[in-house]
Structures are given as structure tokens and as C-alpha cells.
Amino acid sequence: MAETTQESATRLRTRTAILDAAIQVFSRDRNASMSDLAVAAGVGRSTLHRYFPERTDVVRAAARHVMHQADAVTRRIDPASRPPLEALHRMIEAHLDFAPAVLWLSTEPLVQDDPALWEEYSATEAAVDGLFLRAAELLHPGLPPAWIKRVMLALLYTAGEAERDGVMTRHETYTAILTTLTDGVLPGAPPRP
Template sequence: MSVLDVGESGARARTRRAIIEAAISVITDNPAATLSDIAEVAGVGRSTLHRHFPERSDLLRAVALHVHAASNAAIEAADPTSGPIHAALRRVVECQLDLGPIVLYVYTEPTILADPELAAHLDTGDEAIAEILARASADKPEYPPGWSRRVFWSLLLSGYEAMKQDHTPRHQVVDAIMNSLTEGTIT
């Protein structure tokens, strides 16, 4: 069961899923979009949206949980613990970039990060990446705890920004992230 379903089935689950997917699409293009904008794209009325998500913060929480679950599934599918370290990192970088700029929004939106429980949950799921980064930097100078992980995610966030704001091609962003990782934190 995905976080989109939240124990629901049938039409109610499809409506909820449509609202969350519409929110992701709309917010990616316009972070200040109104609930009316999202309802219109979802093909539902505002009252229907409010039955599922009484407050904007409820919808943002659902979007954040969905994006986090998609990120974790992408990490698992990229299988970062197999093969050469650089190839594994490239797979992870590529799969995370494929999620799109909504990731940048979720992990930087103050409303989302203001919820301590949600923020703590969003800070989980990348243990396989942390492990491969630790292996890759084992023979490097000692960095502060968690440094490689922070650098990895910062580079991804920069990559999302470059793709969205500067229209930098995906392959250039992947190469830039990999060069930054391999030349900076993990040779």
C-alpha cells in the first residue's frame, strides 16, 4: 500500500491520489499556488479537496510523505550497495533527479520542515546512500559526522535548481554532481 492510499480504497483513494498528484504538478510550477488551483488541476471541487485535506498543511504533509516514499523506492531500485561505488552513486543521483523539482520543494519548504515529526521522518530512508558514501570516503581525511550525506543531498538540491531555473540538461547535472562528489568528497 502506498502513502497515497492511506488505508482507503476505491473512488475515495483515487480522488485522494488525484489531489496529491495535482498538488505535486501545480506546486512544482508555482509553490504559492492556491488550493483552488490544485483542485482545478485535480478535477475536483474545493469542497472535495477540503474533505480529504482540511488545511493546506494537511495536503503538504501528504505530498511530503508521497515524495519521501517515492525517493526511498527509487533508492532501493537503484541498488546503491551493488557494483562499483561510482556506478552505484550515479544510479542514485539519476533516480533522485528523475523525481523532479518537487523534491527541492519538500525538503526546503518551511511549512513542512516546521513539523518536527514530519521533518524527522523525512530525514530517514537513505541509509544505503550514507553507507556507500562512508565506504567511498573511508580513506579520505576525516569529515564531520554525516558530512558526505549532507554534501550528497546538497548537490542534488543544487541539481534540481539548475534543471528548473537554468534549464540545464539532466545529463550535465548528473555529470556535475558526480564530478563534485568524486573530486570533492570521494575520489
């Protein structure tokens, strides 16, 4: 029995290492090969193919892995139980961990075209939508919550690029996101007619 438990733990660690490596590799190069992924995960190609026979299998599993992590973070923050701006700050800080994955997930057709995958993420999506609904009036009255959410995703995407390219540190991207969301890029500028 102990041998089976150890084998299961080893398999789980190997699978997790492959998925974590896939997120990093595909975030840098969405066309990376299975060989590139095996090297990054520190496993042989035969091991990689034993866990994920096809590239599409590892792409979808890595996307689910990221979404499950984001879901766990969102549940831990529990944005509905906090004042909107505090929850927004915590969500931004926590979700910066996923900025490289946002780059990849937002452009990966295998992920975008998989309704079952997005259905699994619907509870988290509802919590995030609720937060933006509550925060919308505090950020800029009149802007639709859906717009603010899209801006936030674009900022996470940009943060991922800036960190990946070495242009900004994580702390700088966090500050830039908050500043952009709360003050805009032209603070004090009169609204356009």
C-alpha cells in the same frame, strides 16, 4: 463488492493525482493556493477539500508521498549490495526525479518542523548515510561523509532549479552532479594549505 473496489481505486487515483500535483505546484510556488492546486490536479475545490481539508494536510501528505517514493527507489537500488560508486551513480540518477521536490521540501517549514515525518524516512536516511560512508574515501579522502551528503543534496537542489528554469536538461544535470562530485569544479587544482 466490486463497486466498493472500484470506488477505492478511483479514490486512490484522485488522491495520488492531488499529491503529484501538489509536489509540482509547491515546487514552483510554495505559497500556491488550494485553488491553484485544485486546477493543477484537475479536480474541483470541493473534491480537494474532501481529501485534504486544510493546506497543511495536503503539504504533509505530499511530503510523505515524496518520501515514500524516494524510499521505494532506494530499496529497489539497494545501495548496500552494490559497489559504492555504482550505487552512487544509480542513486543520483533515480533521485533526480525528486529534484523539484528537494527544492520545496528543504524550505517548507511544515515539513522541516515535523519530526514524525522524518522518523518515517529514517530507514532510507540510514541507507543513504551508509552509502556516503562507503563512498567517502573513494571521492575524496578526508571529507566527512556528512559533508558529502550535504553537497549531494545541494547538487540535487541546484539540479531542480536548473531544470525548472530551463537552463539544463535532466541529462545535463546528471552529468554535472557526477562531475562535481567526482572531479570537483577545479579539477587538477592543488589543494589549499
